[in-house]
Amino acid sequence: MAADADQLTSAVVVRDLVRRFGDRAVLDHLDLDIAPGEFVALLGRSGSGKSTLLRAIAGLDYDVEGSGELRVPREVSVAFQDSRLLPWLRVLDNVVLGLPGARDRGRRALAEVGLEGRERAWPSELSGGEQQRVALARCLVREPALLLADEPFGSLDALTRIKMHDLLRELCARHRPAVLLVTHDVDEAVDLADRIVVLERGRIGLDVHVDLPAPRSHRDPLFQSHRDRLLHALGIHAPAITEGATP
């Protein structure tokens, strides 16, 4: 069941959520709250159900068996690993698709993601990173109260990922949507999120607040301690924190 959570103190409320594939409950009575403006990263082992949860919150799983309560804002944008731009539409037309009268807003959103002047380009003329910027602009222009992102930087090279992290951090600070970011990358989670949750056996197993000041340094012992704790929860045994590590 989906209802409107705009009037509530949480942007997202998930209660007792079950999602089954055959006999297997991938989500097994899961609870999760996300506050307005809160940036939550969702980690979990491969196959743990991260995308299943994101799709449930996005309302994209109507053909899946399950039960539970979901309250989400009315304005939700979703970003995926591939940009999902329509190749037969120019960049600006992709951004404002389905939004009549939004071309000026679309231009401003493109400028915000650093693509001013590329409004008339075709998606095929853009790099992978630029295509993901267009996808972000398409999300932004809808002024979402909730941004759902499923591995949005997963197909980008390391340098472009770092730039996209900076951009996403900046855009979220300015627009303050609640965010649920699915990622495999522990460093990405600690870099970006206010809070990190780990999916284990169909529920939220670990729920960690990341109270590190920005900009976050990977060499900060607190960054490393978050990373080690999360890697441990994911079944990866990281080397101990180096004594005397400098931020």
Ligand SMILES: Nc1ncnc2c1ncn2[C@@H]1O[C@H](COP(=O)(O)OP(=O)(O)OP(=O)(O)O)[C@@H](O)[C@H]1O
């Ligand atoms: N349509 C489907 N039909 C049957 N099983 C499915 C379906 N979609 C997902 N599953 C199963 O549900 C489990 C969770 O899948 P999901 O994609 O949510 O995991 P994930 O944590 O996002 O994985 P990954 O990190 O590898 O992307 C997996 O075992 C997957 O095989």
